[in-house]
Amino acid sequence: MFTESRNAGRAVLSLGLALALALAGCAGTPKGMLSPVQTAGDGTSKVDLLVATTRAPTSAPGMLFSGERGPDVSLDRIVVSIPPESARKVGEVQWPKKVPGNPRTDFVTSDVERLDSTAARGWFRKTAGRKRQLLLFVHGFNNRYEESVFRFAQIVHDSGTDFAPLLFTWPSRGSVFAYGYDRESTNFSRDGLEKVLQEAVASPDVGSITVLAHSMGSWLAVESLRQLAIRQGKIPPKIDNVILASPDIDVDVFRKQMQDMGPDRPHFTIFVSRDDQALRLSRAISGGVDRLGSLDPTQEPYRSVFEKDDITVLDLTALRTGDSLNHSKFAESPEVVRLLGQRLIDGQTVTDSDTGLGQRLGSVLAGAAQSAGSAASVAVSLPISVFDPRTRENLGEQMGAVRQSVGNTFYSAAGH
Structure with a gap:
């Protein structure tokens, strides 16, 4: 028994070190990227974000918020400038190598403004347009505040969505060795995200809400929806679409969360990848229970559960991106990002013909x-x-x- 325990511990340690090394290869983004930079035309694009956070503010230049936990939800408007198409690839964030960044080659911030609830409603009226649709994004594990801002700006820009973009960023310390702290920070932030959802639902300006969450942020999103359903008796119908990308959720817990939401819940779409190395580590340190984002949707009992609950699953296992952990395919794959903007965020049905599978099967038959x-x-x-x-x-x-x-x-x- 003790030998088995030691072997399991070594396996977790080895996997954790491999994950740390892989993430270290992606690290190195400078701090202070949110100090506004003067931008000219020159083919750059602007993404106007509303950012809600449960993080603690910081006086560090260009950072706004730290990875520590704050006393309440804070709101900011941040405008991100994205370099010309000739200087970048779809699915990539062009991180500055130093601050201030160069708008012609890097993602930079062009404007930052602290808002209250009244000003936030005004931002939505100006940003959402006639459709009055809101896209709320919840980031995953190991994200600094400014990193989550630039990543969401990339998703909004590359997807081409016309939804008003709202980022909910929770207290992550931005370290691969802070998994436990980050996990507890999602629990800490459930009330904050529920409050943001409640205010969006209550606003007559908002027509519909899509929730997009990644990795550990999926746990936070689903828990907040569950909490809202218990409090109000059901999920408000304005929240009609939920997309979970590589969700780091215990599959048994997810089943219970869905039950607690009741039958009148949003349509769920889940991105899975069986080669997700980050979720492999999460499974190892969570008692060996499967994570929702790394399931094989063709296998029982999961297939029947997805069918019963009318959940759409997109399997990205065969998809290759620059992500060595295979954990962020939804944001880094041009095909997936465009699919998000063209159909998924809008809650449209996605079939294999939309992903190219239908046409390829036709070619095989021919x-x-x-x-x-x-x-x-x-x-x-x-x-x-x-x-x-x-x-x-x-x-x-x-x-x-x-x-x-x-x-x-x-x-x-x-x-x-």
């Missing part, structure tokens, strides 16, 4: 006489698979035709 090896190479090119109870029956018919046409060898190679 060339059914090709060899199993060639067919396998086609299967590898299917980067995003959609598992949606509303469209799975049609997908099953297509896959049946594929099996008949090219045989079980191809079917096995495709991994379905």
Whole structure:
């Protein structure tokens, strides 16, 4: 027994060190990136964000808030300048190498303004337009305040969404070794996020709300929604769409959270990736219980649960990005970011034809006489698979035709 315990501890330590080294390779963003920089035209774009936070303020230049916990929810308007398209790739944040950054090559801040609730409502009226739609983003583990601001600005810009963007940033210390502190900070912030949601729902200016959350932020988002449902008897209908990217949630706890929300809950979409190394570590240090963001949606009992609860799952396992941990594919993949803006944030149904799977299956059927090896190479090119109870029956018919046409060898190679 003691040998098994020591081996498990070594496995967690080894995985943790590998994760730390991988994250260290992405580190090095300078502090103080939020000091406003004068920007000219020159092809730059602007993203106007409202930022709500439960972090403690700091007097450090260009930082605004630290990773410590604050006494209440604070609101700021931050305008982020994004460099010209010729200087960047979709899905990437061009972090400054030093401050102040260069607007022609780096993400920089062009304006910062402290707001109260009345001013925040005015910001929404100016930003949201006729649709009156709000996108609320909750970041994940290991994020400084300014890092979460620039990442959300990148998602908003690259997705092309016209929703008014609201970032909720909670007290993360921005360190891979602060997992426990960050986890407790999400619990600390549940009331704060619920308060923000309540005020958005109560505003006659807001027509609908989409919640987008990543990693550990998914736990915070779902817990706050659960809390709101218990308090009010149901989730307010304005909150009609929830997207969880690589959710770091115990799968057993998620089932209970969904039950507690009741039947009148928003539509949920979940991004999963079975090669997510960050969630692999989370699973190891959380008693070996599967994390929601690394499940195989085709396997039981998860498949039946997703079908029963009408949850759409997008499997990104085959997708390759520059993220060595495979934990931020939703933000770094141009295909996924565009899909967010074109359909998912707006709550539209997503099918395999939207991700390219439908067209590729058609191509396979048309060339059914090709060899199993060639067919396998086609299967590898299917980067995003959609598992949606509303469209799975049609997908099953297509896959049946594929099996008949090219045989079980191809079917096995495709991994379905």
